[in-house]
Amino acid sequence: MTVYQLTGAIRPYAWGSRTVIADLQGRPSPSDAPEAELWLGAHPGDPSTVAAPDGPVSLDALIAGDPPAHLGAEVAGTFGARLPYLLKILAAEAPLSLQAHPDPDYAREAWARQQADPTLPRNYTDAHHKPEMLVALTPFEALCGFRAPHLAADDIEAMGIASLTPVVKALRDSDLRTAVELLLSWPAGDRTALVEAVVAAGTSRLAVDLAAHYPGDPGVLVALLLNHVRLKPGEAIWMPAGNLHAYLRGAGIELMAASDNVLRGGLTPKRVDVEELLKVLRFEVLDDPLLHSEEVAPGVQTWRVPVPDFVLYRITLDGTRPPTEVPAAGPRVIVATAGDVFVGEAVDGTPVELTPGRAAYAPAEAGRIKLAGSGVAFVAAVP
Known part of the structure; x- marks a missing residue:
């Protein structure tokens, strides 16, 4: 198994920026349409594309072809034949909706009820929870x-x-x-x-x-x-199940469980279901919305979250240290946000080069991988 170049899907939501993602990737800006989110993962709503030896293939199809090889036996046994997380670059130019997400038990129950009764409102797209975290790339405002x-x-x-x-x-x-x-x-x-x-x-x-x-x-x-949270670049927030939140403006790296279950309460032209939202909200005070980081190795930072679906690392390379090993096995998605980063080995034996806004995918059977070069990269993995 090798490391693959990964091409994400851009979601053109109306609240998105026309410049942030384009500028990050070095493309002409402003873009023709808003670019709100760059999805990097295997979510069936918009899976990324992998540059495989036999030609481009969607990441969800690649994983489905050999789940143990791509996910590892433990991840496949826990989550089934699916990548349990979704990594995004998010660029908000206008406020997003007030929203919350269900916990795992409620998501399963609500999905089952909805599947059994076609007259119920279609609030749920799957049976999974959707906890999420965000690390600011620019000054970022949110309600959390x-x-x-x-x-x-x-x-x-x-x-x-x-x-x-x-x-x-x-x-x-x-x-x-x-x-x-x-x-x-x-x-x-x-x-x-x-x-x-x-x-x-x-x-x-x-x-x-x-x-x-x-x-x-x-x-x-x-x-x-x-x-009302104002993040500096590098600061993070954590949004567990039942947490009412909304992004207001700014760009960030967002990592979440691979679900699209969203209950909205306002600040949106989309469908609002107040009755269902009230069932999932947790009416408790969040004293400290910030998610604090810790350094686990020189140049390697992480944020601990209490879910089994994902973990995020930020790796800073200064060009002087030896290649830095990613402290995670299993399926990994890597995206660069600065500099010139080299990841593992591609099918031809050369490292995969990542410039800002470009991504790679390392399956479980690629084994331990190292990053080299000079720059910053975020790595999503399963704990």
Whole structure:
């Protein structure tokens, strides 16, 4: 088994940047359409393409042809014939939806119910959970997890909007569930007036910014219940099951379990199912939204997450040290974000060269791999 050049699929969501991914890859920019996410993995929604000896092939098809060789016996035994994670480069120019994802047990149950009853809303695309993490490549803003309710109560009360008094009371009582339910179930005919009153109050820059993108959306108010996180490049956030979150702007490396189960609550033109979202939300305060890193070897940084599906490493090469071994076996996806990085050996025996925005795939049977050169690369793997 060798290391393969990997070509990802670009998702043209409307909130995406027309310059970030193109500039990273050295392509002309702005691009013709928004480029929101570069998918690097085997998710059936948009699998990457591998430069195999017999010609290009999708990564999911390559893995399905010999799961033990590509995944390793342990990963294949745990997750079946699928890559359990999806790596992305994300570039947000406008806010994404308020959303959360189910835990593993609920995802399995909800998927089974949906499959058995065709009259149910089609909220789920698979039977898997979707915890995710993001490491900022640029200054990055996000909403991540509930903050202390009394702080949100102070901000909403300062607006002086009488109709929001029940929301303020719920927050004073530390009743996040009721506060969220009140806002997301606000009468449709009164929503525009409510958001206009919030904007007119002028006490929240965040609310004003979100209302400019989503006028009349009660998610503008729900956003004020969440931690407003501003990441510097290299800082990270963790979004476990039931965590209400939304990305606002910036570019980052995102790694998640390979699922597309998303429950939306607002700040989106897409379908919103408040009733189902409330079933998966965890109404608990997230005191520290940041996911802190640790150095596990010279130039090798990781972020510990409490799930078996994935682990992320950032490897910094300065051109002076010997090649750096990736501290992971099994299936690995590698993407460079700076410099000139060389990975393992291709079918012709030469290392695979990665410039920024380019990726490679190393199957389990490739064994331990090393990175050389001068630059920065992120490696997704299974713990």
